[in-house]
Amino acid sequence: GAVVSQHPSRVICKSGTSVKIECRSLDFQATTMFWYRQFPKQSLMLMATSNEGSKATYEQGVEKDKFLINHASLTLSTLTVTSAHPEDSSFYICSARLGPGTGVPSWPGETQYFGPGTRLLVL
Amino acid sequence: GQNIDQPTEMTATEGAIVQINCTYQTSGFNGLFWYQQHAGEAPTFLSYNVLDGLEEKGRFSSFLSRSKGYSYLLLKELQMKDSASYLCAVMDSNYQLIWGAGTKLIIKP
Numbered sequence: 001g002a003v004v005s006q007h008p009s010r011v012i013c014k015s016g017t018s019v020k021i022e023c024r025s026l027d028f029q030a031t032t033m034f035w036y037r038q039f040p041k042q043s044l045m046l047m048a049t050s051n052e053g054s055k056a057t058y059e060q061g062v063e064k065d066k067f068l069i070n071h072a073s074l075t076l077s078t079l080t081v082t083s084a085h086p087e088d089s090s091f092y093i094c095s096a097r098l099g100p101g102t103g104v105p106s107w108p109g110e111t112q113y114f115g116p117g118t119r120l121l122v123l
Numbered sequence: 124g125q126n127i128d129q130p131t132e133m134t135a136t137e138g139a140i141v142q143i144n145c146t147y148q149t150s151g152f153n154g155l156f157w158y159q160q161h162a163g164e165a166p167t168f169l170s171y172n173v174l175d176g177l178e179e180k181g182r183f184s185s186f187l188s189r190s191k192g193y194s195y196l197l198l199k200e201l202q203m204k205d206s207a208s209y210l211c212a213v214m215d216s217n218y219q220l221i222w223g224a225g226t227k228l229i230i231k232p
Contacts, residue, residue, distance in 0.1 A: 043210060043224040044166070093165050112220065114165035 006115035023094030029074035030096035093117040127223035151216020158210040
């Protein structure tokens with residue numbers, strides 16, 4: 001099956017620093033990747049949709065200047081948390097979607113493959 | 124607005140059967156998904172329903188009624204490893220997944 005990796009799996013940083021999280025599709029090309037955030041005991045919250053070669057689409061309430069997304073290739077998307085603060089501490093998960101990127105999944109049953117997540121702790 | 128409702132927490136006994144319900148109101152419908160998420164891990168796919176009826180996959184079954192905006196996930200012969208959160212998600216008319224808050228399932232011996 002399709003595999004999505006994330007790096008790093010865990011990061012601790014000081015307040016005010018920037019952190020970059022990488023999301024890679026290892027054995028398939030993903031024209032669309034999604035970035036989620038999950039706070040403890042809460043559900044996944046979609047932050048943004050990342051399309052290869054174009055600007056990311058951010059969900060309402062997500063600051064695009066704070067959460068920089070770059071989808072430079074069909075296998076790599078990065079999320080940079082700029083000037084991180086303790087309230088940014090969370091579990092960040094990416095997912096990649098199969099299909100031609102038109103919005104129609106090739107196999108709806110597994111439309112999104114999730115990475116293992118990155119746990120960010122800002123001190 | 125779009126809304127997915129599922130119970131926050133459920134408790135069941137090892138070896139028993141449990142049913143987790145999900146109701147939804149979304150702009151368009153292109154299928155309903157159930158995911159399992161263990162603590163500290165990413166979600167893993169369990170099932171997909173787009174037509175009314177029951178889909179069975181081993182110990183897990185998922186049911187959908189589109190007219191009622193309702194689904195359930197049925198887990199049989201519960202095992203301790205089934206302790207996890209179960210997320211209901213609906214794909215809307217834009218093929219975006221709308222997520223429920225998840226149901227934490229606690230299995231007791």
